[in-house]
Amino acid sequence: MNRRTAVSLAVVASAALLLPGCTGTGGSSKGADAKAPDDPSKVSGTIKVLTVRTDLVQDGTLKKYAAEFNKTYPKVKVEFEGLTNYEAEVKIRMNTENYGDVLLIPAVIKKADYPKFFASLGTQAERSKKYRFTDYTTVDGKVYGQSPVGVSPGFIYNKRIWKEAGVTEWPTTPAEFLDALKAIKSRTDAIPYYTNFAAGWTLSGWTSVNGSVHCDPGATDKLADGDPWAKGADLRVGDTLLYDIVKEGLIEKDPTTSNWEESKPRTAKGEIATQWLGTWAIVQFQDAAKKAGVNPDDIGFMPFPAQVGGRFCAPVGPDYNQGVNVHSQHKEAARAWIDWFTDKSGYVEDNLAIPPVKGAPLPAVMKPYEDAGVKFIEVDDTKGAQVKQIDNQSEVGIFAPEYRKNLVDLARGARKGTLDGFLGDLSKRWTDAQKNLGS
Structure with missing residues (x-):
């Protein structure tokens, strides 16, 4: 997969809505x-790790991580399998007991079914002392990923272009943001905003605005x-x-011909x-800058244009969670890999990511956030499964591409109607589904 740290939580969740419900036959009660x-x-033992990071499998990066892991665990052999269509392929495998030893927990698996498919990593009470995001995989007090x-979430932007347009401060309201884009259009040759409409998943990411405003x-x-x-x-x-x-x-000009990689x-x-x-x-766009022979420091990152008490807020959540196959014959080795990869591999630093370990420093690229006093918040996911149920029942698809593709089509005149009518x-569909489900 070309997207490094490929799927944010919002995008991962889309798979649960696009695929039929699955509990599989390989699960253990x-x-x-x-x-x-x-x-x-x-x-000791040989463990297989399933991953979406086909790029890191192909370029040998994961083998280098395994070599470092072996300095601490010399008797464990780690094998990797990168899957391009991860959700669909793993869903099929999970109808058997053979779905690797360590895997990224597919969104299609209902949270209540985690104990059938994954081994517990410990209690939430204990793990939450050290790690963020434990509530996302907690079932009956135990953590499974x-x-x-x-x-x-936030805006990737070219700082040089924004400066050329005369915008040097982050917009604090949607109206200011629109004014900034208009300035870019009138004062530079750049496309002010790129929808990446054709990719689809880029539009579904707008749901991650939730919590910021x-x-x-x-x-x-x-x-x-x-x-x-x-x-x-x-x-x-x-x-x-x-x-x-x-x-x-x-x-x-024509969002239907947009191209994510380009x-x-x-x-x-x-x-x-x-x-x-x-x-x-961030790291992908900086890498693209290096390959293009331009300054990677031109790549910036800004929060959604809204403030509370004079401060921006930025929700923080997990990417895919790693879990241990409940049927693995080498659970201890699999657990060792997850702990080492999370705590000591350097993967989080290599990807300029936000550490899942509490108290760990933010990557240098997030220094502007620290300087601006951006407040990071962790959105409680206790009712996340309920939201998926409502979304399924309503057929709105807040994590799926179609809903915002329709919104973009409406705005560009390719679909009839008004914004108020559309929203x-x-x-109506959402609140009707809530009533039907007894919310």
């Missing part, structure tokens, strides 16, 4: 524990219990901004000024 080893010299990196750790609860498109609600604010960007003609060097060179993505994308329809 008994559950199991993958205990951390006491003596590394006694841990750990993400090696944290991600936060009101700096609300309980934003997921509001999706479960309220109307996401009520006046002032986070998703309505985000969707309105996207609509206005397109309506004002501040995007690529957008990286084009942004690095200043042909594109801005894209809504996430922290995981009102989403509201």
Whole structure:
């Protein structure tokens, strides 16, 4: 997969909505524990690690990590298998007991079913002392997965182009953001905002605005219990901004011909000024700048244009969580790999990512956030499964591409209707589904 640190939480969740429900036949109802080893010299066995990072499999990077791991665990052999269509392929394998020893927990698996498929890594009470994001994989007090990196949504932008347009401060409101894009259009040759419409998943990422607007750790609860498109609600604010960007003609000429891979060097060179993505994308765009022979420091990252009490807020969540196959014959070795990869591999630093270990320093590329006093919040995912149920029942698809493709088409005149009518329809379908599910 070409996307490094490929899928943020919002995009991962889309797979659960695009694929049929799956509990599989390979699951175990008994559950199991993958205990951390006491003596590394006694841990042995060959383990297979499934990953979306086909790029790191192909270029040998993961083998280098394994070589470092073997300095601590010399009797464990680590094999890797990169899967391009990860969700679909792993879903099939999980109908058997043979789905690797360590794998990224597929979004298609219901959270309540985690104990059938994965071994516990310990209690949430204990693991939450050291790690962020434990609630995302907790079932009945036990944790079944750990993400090696944290991600936060935001705008990748070319600082040089924004400066040429006369914009040197981050916009603090959607109106200021629109004014900045208009300045870019009038004063530079760059495309102010690139939708990456054809890729699809780039548009579904707009759901991760949730939590930013009101700096609300309980934003997921509001999706479960309220109307996401009520006046002032986070998703309505985000969707309105996207609509206005397109309506004002501040995007690529023909979004249906947009190209994700090409957008990286084009942004690095200043042909594109801005894209809504996430922290995981920073290293990709900087790498693209180096390959294009331009300054990687031109790549910047900014929060959604909204403030509470004079401060920007940025939600932080896990990327894919690694879990141990409940049927693995080498659970101790598998657990050793997850712990080492999370704590000591350097993977988080290599990807300029947000550490999942509490208290660990942010990557240098996030220094502007620290300097600006951006507040990081962890959105409570306790009702995340309920939100997926409502989304499924309503057929809105807040994590799927079609909903915002329709929004973009509406804004550019390729679809009939009004913004209020469009968002009102989403509201009705969502709240009707809540009532049907007894929310």
